[in-house]
Amino acid sequence: xxxxxxxxxxxxxxxxxxxxxFLILKFRKPEQAPEEEREEEREPSxxxxxxxxxxxxxxxxxxxxxxASIECHNETKKNVRVVSVREVR
Numbered sequence: 671x672x673x674x675x676x677x678x679x680x681x682x683x684x685x686x687x688x689x690x691x692f693l694i695l696k697f698r699k700p701e702q703a704p705e706e707e708r709e710e711e712r713e714p715s716x717x718x719x720x721x722x723x724x725x726x727x728x729x730x731x732x733x734x735x736x737x738a739s740i741e742c743h744n745e746t747k748k749n750v751r752v753v754s755v756r757e758v759r
Contacts, residue, residue: 731755 735752743750
């Protein structure tokens, strides 16, 4: 038996190394997503979806909030959500 291992030591070494490589690749932990992607998936806890902060009858406020959300999306390249709207005088 030892004579066969000595005779075919190169083949035996290749088989052992490939088995070790296979086991390492099979049992490694999956890579985690970067922090920025996970923030987009998470919903903010302070936003109440049942209460609308925007009066749908006020056309100027609706248009202003849409324009502001589009501009914010163009600058940050992230999902944007209108949380509240108020009039500034």
